[in-house]
Amino acid sequence: MSQQQGGPVVAGVDGSESALDAVRCAAAEAADRRRGLRLVAVFTPLPSGTRHDLGLAPVYREQAMGVLREQLAAAAEVATAAAPGIEVETELRTGYPAQVLVEESHGASLTVVGSRGLGGFSGLLVGSVAVAVAAHGGSPVLVVRGDGAARGGSAAGGAGVVGGDGAAGGAGVVDGDGASQAGLPVVLGVDGSPAGEAAVGLAFETAARRAVPLRAVHAWSDVVLDPAVAVLIDREAMETEERALLAERLAGWSQKYPDVEVEHVLVRDRPAHALVEESARAGLVVVGSRGRGGLAGLLLGSVGHALLHHARSPVLIARP
CATH class of the missing domain: 3.40.50.620 (HUPs)
Known part of the structure; x- marks a missing residue:
């Protein structure tokens, strides 16, 4: 990069x-x-x-x-x-x-x-x-795409636009009806994959340039097919483990960008569904090209596909 x-x-x-x-x-x-x-x-x-x-x-x-x-x-x-x-x-x-x-x-x-x-x-x-x-x-x-297609605005007017290894500064963003979209957060999908690590860096730099908050979203699921196994799952322990993974992935970047306000969001949901929901209140959603669950032959994961089809804000695909 x-x-x-x-x-x-x-x-x-x-x-x-x-x-x-x-x-x-x-x-x-x-x-x-x-x-x-x-x-x-x-x-x-x-x-x-x-x-x-x-x-x-x-x-x-x-x-x-x-x-x-x-x-x-x-x-x-x-x-x-x-x-x-x-x-x-x-x-x-x-x-x-x-x-x-x-x-x-x-x-x-x-x-x-x-x-x-x-x-x-x-x-x-x-x-x-x-x-x-x-x-x-x-x-x-x-x-x-989505509602964010009109959020790009003019760089000369200070409108915030999001991108790859940096993003336009300023918060005076206006939607298609002229309503203010100032301060919309950058939403980051965190999954612990190599491509996801690249997405973390891009999301932090974007949020820093735009002077907006960063919502780091980590979705996890405990769905199992066998009911006999489901009763043995310690969901509290799983949630603690997933919360620790989220904090670990963000720790170094938070030190590099101390001025970025970061919100840790842990949800029990499918990642694609969670991020599509978050996109309705975002100026940008940032994800890696492939997540942990991706098949080796796929260059764009299922979460990326879902966002490209259904997100209501611009979507940034980071390369590993």
Whole structure:
């Protein structure tokens, strides 16, 4: 991650309102980090072969790329309005959106995507590109979704926007109806995994920059299938053990960021459900890409998936 701190903030552009929300957040992030902002649009050619072409491929390419250039120019205007003075670079690439943005993420300090693009079906809560980038990205990935899509605001106006290895300062955040969202906490999912440890660091730094509280949430469950075994469980001892794990994971970071007000939240619940509930009162939810219960072949755990689909605030996926 230290290799990426000098890179630009990257945001995907596709002409959708969700992508423009991501651009506003990315602009504020770039201003806060004193980094450039790189806006990327992707042209996907028609499949090769005469049955798909019909001689229209050159015309399609010219028209599609013209539209994408216009979208990039409009997104650049949105970015400079959100954070005047930042350096904005636009790039039109050829390929598949998810693949291109994953490639871009490896040179980025933060990759920002909207929750759904123009290609999403109305019944989908989160787009395939957002899921793919969150799972495979080479930098921390911020998915701008839920009520928090309007919380990004303008960096110039002091609005707080959250991100990978740092976040925009200030608390004057406004939601879509103009209501104040000042002081919303950063919610951190704590599970003790390597990716979770990265999330702890990002969450503390974000809370410090925004001068907001940090709610560290550790969810545990004592569910067993065999009733005969259930009666033997010492729930009090289990809770004591889980509380100690939570304190242990936070101890070093609390010393590093002594000004961050930290609330330890221990709940007997499924982690995904607990964090989705917390997101309704959060400015950001931070989790690792995979938790302790994840299968080795999965790059994005079930908790991350649940948050991408159901969270009501932006979601930051930390890389281990």
